Structures are given as C-alpha cells and as structure tokens.
Amino acid sequence: MRLLIMGPPGAGKGTQAKGIAERYGIPAISTGDIFRANVKNKTPLGLEVDRIMKSGGYVGDDITNQIVADRLAEGDAANGFLLDGYPRTLAQVEALDSVLEGLGQSLDAVICLEADTDEVVARLAKRAEIEGRADDTEEAIRVRQETYVKETAPLLDVYAKRGQLVRVNGLGSVDEVGQRIASALDERG
Template identity: 60%
Template sequence: MRLLLMGPPGAGKGTQAAVIAQCFAVPAISTGDIFRANVAQQTELGVAAQAYMDAGEYVPDEVTNAMVADRLAAGDCAGGFLLDGYPRTPQQVDELDAILALAGAGLDAVVLLEADTDELVSRLLARSRDQGRADDTEPVIRRRLEVYAAETGPLADRYAERGLLTTVDGLGSVEEVTERILTVLGSVPAQRAATSAP
C-alpha cells in the first residue's frame, strides 16, 4: 500500500499517519522526520538543508525532493509507505510521480483529512498553550491555514482528477477518524478494480 495523507495543521495528520501505517505494516514517512534524520547524521543533504534553515530560508524543492527520493529508496519502503507532509507543491507532485515511475510503482490512494477552520484554530491555540508557544496567536494560525489551503488545494484537485483522492472528516476521537480512514481505504482496491474492469 502506497499512501499519501494530506490535511491542514491541527487535523491530526501525524497521529493518524502513525496508526494507519502500523495497520498496513508500512513505514510512516514525514518530511520533518527526514529533515531531522539527515541533519542529525550530517549527510550531504542534511548539511545543505541546515545551511538554508540557519539562514531562516526555505529549503529548496530540489533538496527536499532528493531527501524524499533517498528515503523511498530504502529497503523498508519496498512493500509500501505512507507519506505525510509531502508533496506540498505542484512541482513536488511531479517529482514524486517521477520517483515512483522509476520504481515502476504508483500511489494507491490519497486521503485528505478535512476539518472546520474554527475547530482547527481552537485545537492549535490549545496546543500552543500546552507547549508554551506564545508566538502561535490566532491571526498567525489563521494565516497558516490560509497558506495551507492555497498551496494544497491544487494538489488535492490533481489527485482527484486521477481518481485517487478520498476526503475524510478529521473531527472526532483518534479512533473514530482512524476507523473512517480504514473504511475508505478498505474500499479502494474494490473501487480501482471496478473502474478498470472492461
């Protein structure tokens, strides 16, 4: 199973990624984890990324793409993976397509977690209070959600056009959301078979 999990900040993506990946016995891969691992190990890509981060700049797509390609080439990804936080731009979608094409593979499904904006703001404000992050004010959080929507909307549209996108309500308990995701993923192979049948 090769999965992509998308969703706005506060939708519970990281939590669900870990649970769903375990259910399918595939590694959960987040760009944050890849960055931290490369920086900690002082790999060539990690050193390059660190230079940009230290300068307060975005890490360029080519560095991020190379890190993801390197991670997906690892042995534990041979039987599938769950990507969380990548791709984030149309260019990264193209790069992921190329990486998978080289491996003779493709995505099985893209799950988009959706949640009411006001609920997400409440969740993120509570999280910032718990973590003592005074800079996470409501205007800042709302701006982050706007940027996410602007960046990710086109990606969701592209995957929807391919028949890969499924939208899941991200509100509720962790168990409830997991059950919704597993339900739609359980129907994915049947749907794909039905659409490809003569």
C-alpha cells in the same frame, strides 16, 4: 500500500499516519519530522529549515524533493509507505510521480483529512503550548493555513481526477477518524 495523507496543518495527519502505518505494516514518512530532527541537531539544513518554519513558510521543493526521494529509496519503503506532509506543490507532485516511476511504483490512494480552519488553529495552538513548538505561534499557524489553501489544496484536484482521492472527516476522536480512514480504504479495495 503506497499512500499519501493530506489536509490542512493541524488536521491530525501525523496522529492518523501512525495508525495507518501500523495497520498496513508500512513506514510513516513525515517530512516535518525529518525537518525538525535536522533543526534539533542544528545541521546546516536544520538552520535553514528553522528560519523558514518560524516565519510560517514552507521549505523549498529542491530540498524537500531530494529528502523524499532518498527516503523512498530505503529498503523499508520498498513494499509501501505513507507520506505525511508531502507533496505540497504541483512541482512536488511531478517530482514524486518521477521518483515512483523510477522505482516502478505508483500511489494506491491519497487520504485527505478535512477540518475546519478555526478548529485546526485551536488544535495547533494547544499542541504548541504542550510540546513547546516554537514554530507554532498563532500568526505562523494562520500563515500556514493560508499557504495550504493557496498552494496545496489544488493538488487535491489532481488526485481526484486520477481517481485516487479519499476524503475523510478529520474531526472527532483519534479512533473515530482512524475508523473512517480504514473504512474508506477498505471500500477502495
């Protein structure tokens, strides 16, 4: 299974990605996790990413595309993967298409978790409090929501036209949403 999981920040992508990866025996690849590890380790990439994330912005395509291409070339992704947090722009869709073509692969489905903006802002504010995430101030959260609507939501149209989009209600318990995703993917075959 080669999958993407999309949806607004705070819709539960990371939580659901773990269950999906386990169900299909594929790695869940989160660009956010890769970036946060670099920030924590204060790498040159991490310092740049930290500055961008604290302002509520997204890391540029050139950096992100290379990180994803390198990760998809690793052995554990040869038989499938779940990308979480990528692609976020049309240029990243094109870069991913190119990487997959070079690997002789294609996407099986794109899962879109749908959730109300105020609900996800509340989720992220609570997560920031619990986990001490400096990048999750309410202002930064709202900037990321607006950026998602402007830049990332149009990608859903691309995947819908390709017949790859699977829309799932992202509100409810972790198990309820996970079951909706499993049922929707099973329906696709």
